[in-house]
Amino acid sequence: MRKKIAAANWKMNTTFQEAENLLRTITQNSPLLDANIQVVFAVPFPYLQMASSMVAETPHYNIAAQNCYHQKSGAYTGEVSAAMLHSIGVHYCIVGHSERRVPFGESNEQLAAKINLLFEYGIVPIFCCGEPLLIREAGTENSFVENQLKESLFHLPATQLAQLIIAYEPIWAIGTGKTATTDQAQAMHAFIRTVLGKKYGTAVAEETSLIYGGSVKASNANELFDAADVDGALVGGASLQAEEFKAIIAALK
Numbered sequence: 444m445r446k447k448i449a450a451a452n453w454k455m456n457t458t459f460q461e462a463e464n465l466l467r468t469i470t471q472n473s474p475l476l477d478a479n480i481q482v483v484f485a486v487p488f489p490y491l492q493m494a495s496s497m498v499a500e501t502p503h504y505n506i507a508a509q510n511c512y513h514q515k516s517g518a519y520t521g522e523v524s525a526a527m528l529h530s531i532g533v534h535y536c537i538v539g540h541s542e543r544r545v546p547f548g549e550s551n552e553q554l555a556a557k558i559n560l561l562f563e564y565g566i567v568p569i570f571c572c573g574e575p576l577l578i579r580e581a582g583t584e585n586s587f588v589e590n591q592l593k594e595s596l597f598h599l600p601a602t603q604l605a606q607l608i609i610a611y612e613p614i615w616a617i618g619t620g621k622t623a624t625t626d627q628a629q630a631m632h633a634f635i636r637t638v639l640g641k642k643y644g645t646a647v648a649e650e651t652s653l654i655y656g657g658s659v660k661a662s663n664a665n666e667l668f669d670a671a672d673v674d675g676a677l678v679g680g681a682s683l684q685a686e687e688f689k690a691i692i693a694a695l696k
């Protein structure tokens with residue numbers, strides 16, 4: 444059975460103390476979660492170790508980095524490698540968020556290189572894909588997303604593909620308060636699963652977790668998670684509010 448996932452993307456928010464408090468508030472006295480539910484906190488780099496040690500005893504909670512570099516090591520001032528993440532016990536890493544693809548010019552090929560490095564170090568990539576507004580308005584979102592998947596993922600063997608998490612995040616819905624409708628999210632998730640199925644077979648496509656991101660909050664999580672191909676969410680703004688994010692976790696059921 445594929446996993447249901449609530450992933451928090453804290454982006455460049457919180458001080459160290461705020462991060463500690465937020466994580467404690469969300470994880471303390473948490474209700475018993477089903478075995479197939481995973482909660483992931485993508486925290487800023489300086490808090491990874493603190494956060495990892497805070498959730499070390501709780502199997503449902505995991506920590507993610509928000510990015511890593513596409514080269515293994517070397518003279519890349521200011522960058523963080525997959526090997527570094529591995530060496531401090533990080534098990535997940537977001538790759539290809541639109542807030543990196545667009546302003547930092549990250550290409551599909553660079554993302555493929557990051558994914559290879561993450562797998563080499565046993566870290567699960569949370570691969571983000573999704574179209575900008577102009578593409579949605581032109582009605583070509585399916586081919587746009589299919590191309591992102593092909594260029595960054597289709598070199599992987601099926602065993603690795605089934606392990607990664609794919610987050611569909613239409614750029615026009617991120618941080619805008621404009622959530623895709625459940626029908627729009629479901630249609631794209633079903634399309635992604637079909638694309639994966641054609642390349643890797645239906646069994647692998649059915650095993651892969653597809654989560655939705657873009658203005659997810661407690662008030663729309665239930666409806667989104669009821670969609671057949673939506674296996675959870677990547678949550679930005681609402682993940683910074685403990686009660687909101689706890690309600691989103693609860694909506695995974």
Ligand code: PGA
Binds near residue numbers: 657659
């Ligand atoms: P948002 O961000 O929930 O604030 O729209 C989602 C994301 O960027 O992952």
